[in-house]
Amino acid sequence: MSAIKYWLWLSSLTNVRPASKAALIDHYGDAERAWFAPEGEFRTVPGVSANDAAVLEARDMSACDNILSECDRQGIDILTMQDARYPRWLCNTYAPPPVLYVKGRLPNVDETPAIAIVGTRRASPYGLKMARTLAFEIVKCGGIIVSGLTEGVDRAAAEGCLLAGGRCIGVLGTPHGEDNRLQRDVAATGALISEYPPGTVTQKFFFRDRNRVSAGLSQGVVVVEAPERSGSLLFAQEALEQGREIFAVPGNADAENSVGTIRLIKDGAKPVTSGWDVMCEFEALFPDKIVKPSGRVSVPEEVKNVPPERTKPAAKQEKTPVSTKKEIDNNITKGYIDLSEQLSRLNEEQLKIITAIGGEQAHIDDVIERTGLGTAKVLSQLTVLEIKGYIRRVPGRRVSLNTAMK
Structure with a gap:
């Protein structure tokens, strides 16, 4: 049997916690050795919960052939933790996915600075403009953008990256399926990735688990706008626990979308207003990759200007009457x-x-x-x-x- 199927077996068990999967690989070395472990041994592996051990003991490979077939149909590349192309930067973080399902070509984040840009889905016009502008400038300074591609700040950042002719890594909180326009464009120039096999039923916790992957691929995280209870703050916390640099865009002190970013700045995040404010922090780590601009990067107006239909008001913000x-x-x-x-x-x-x-x-x-x-x-x-x-x-x-x- 091909060794890839053992990795697909482990990857397909979405009801097993990522931490248990990581503990299993850490203990046995790879998925094939884990599969052939003596019966009942999983429950003795440090870091594997009793419930997860019971699921693993079933050793159910029934989904593997369908996964391989669907990956072939959709043009999905399968990267396991043993693949030389699997990012070491991600592999060395907490609970890395045993398998990455990739459309496009994954940039080498081990040798090029990758910056995640995140924020609320209900971004203000200012937030959308800053997300696009920062992504554009970061690309021009030699960086890669990591984005969840969801509406609001994440989507705006991906667009800014593409407008700069850069490479974006789109990290999905779902399995691959029928891609939308932005996802196709991202895959054409960079990569669209998921840790979930195609055909998997999406669960709510997938989106929270995605944070550790996006943060793990990045050297730094920029939070553009975040209300008080924003998921972007959870993302920043995940990144901080992984030892990533945290940046925040200052906003109006009385704006609801600035509550989270102001708190991050008070807690020690670096305030940034340009792409170089971010990239200068990694100049010593990537001296041959980062391009220092002679002045402020020139950003075309089409990057800054967001279509009016995209500028949804933030929650609890009154709408301005329109004639x-x-x-x-x-x-x-x-x-x-x-x-x-x-x-x-x-x-x-x-x-x-x-x-x-x-x-x-x-x-x-x-x-x-x-x-x-x-x-x-x-x-x-x-x-x-x-x-x-x-x-x-x-x-x-x-x-x-x-x-x-x-």
């Missing part, structure tokens, strides 16, 4: 903007992409081939064009010009 008339007038005016004026606002790479898309829907791979631009460049510019309203995404990794552009 219906003004909104309607703006929409009418936009429809009459001259086409040549619209095109004049695009740079050379964006014009190439618009031309490559043409009058019909185009597959993203075809756009990459027609333009001759790299994958990362095309994906980042497609994101910019979508934000500006020039294109729209359609199912099947295809894009189309908006009606006004045709």
Whole structure:
């Protein structure tokens, strides 16, 4: 039997605590030796609970063939703790996953600074802008972004990374499935990872357990916005326990989304307002990877500007009244903007992409081939064009010009 199946057996037992799995590997050395341990021995392994030992004793491999088949269908790479590509930085932390299921190509976080950017799902416009800007600047200074890809700060950070042409590691709190647009873009230039085999039924505790993986892949964690009872504070605590550097973005003292970040700063987190504020802390650790800017990194306006529909107000924050008339007038005016004026606002790479898309829907791979631009460049510019309203995404990794552009 292939050794990989023993690792899949251990990985598939989602009702066994990560700490027990780690204790098992620490005791036996690998999953295959654990599988062939004498009957009844699991309950004597230090760190393995009695309940977990009972589950392990069943030695149920029935799911392994389905996992292998689904990984092959979805193009998922299987990395075990014994694989040379498995990050040592993660392996040396508390309860590392025995298996990582990877779409894309996992960047080498052992040799390149990786920074997790986290925050509330109900981010303010300021929080979204800061998440995008910080991620963009960190990439330009030589860093990798780690993100949970959830709505709000996490998503904004991933977008900022892609707009900079950088590599993002998206850490899922679910098994791999049918990816959304952002997840596909992340996998195309970096990696989308999960510790759960495809086909696993998602449990609520998966999202909390994800924190230790995201923190374990990172050298530092930036909390952008966090209300008093935010899950981002739990993430920061997990990272702190793993010995990671904690950073926080200052906000208004009376803003609900700043309660958590202000508390972190009071407790010793470094306040940051730029990507270099973060990256300078790792200059000695990664001298050949970090690029010190001569001044503040130049951030394009499309990075800072977040679409209005994305700027949800924070909890308990009153909504600002909106004039219906003004909104309607703006929409009418936009429809009459001259086409040549619209095109004049695009740079050379964006014009190439618009031309490559043409009058019909185009597959993203075809756009990459027609333009001759790299994958990362095309994906980042497609994101910019979508934000500006020039294109729209359609199912099947295809894009189309908006009606006004045709």
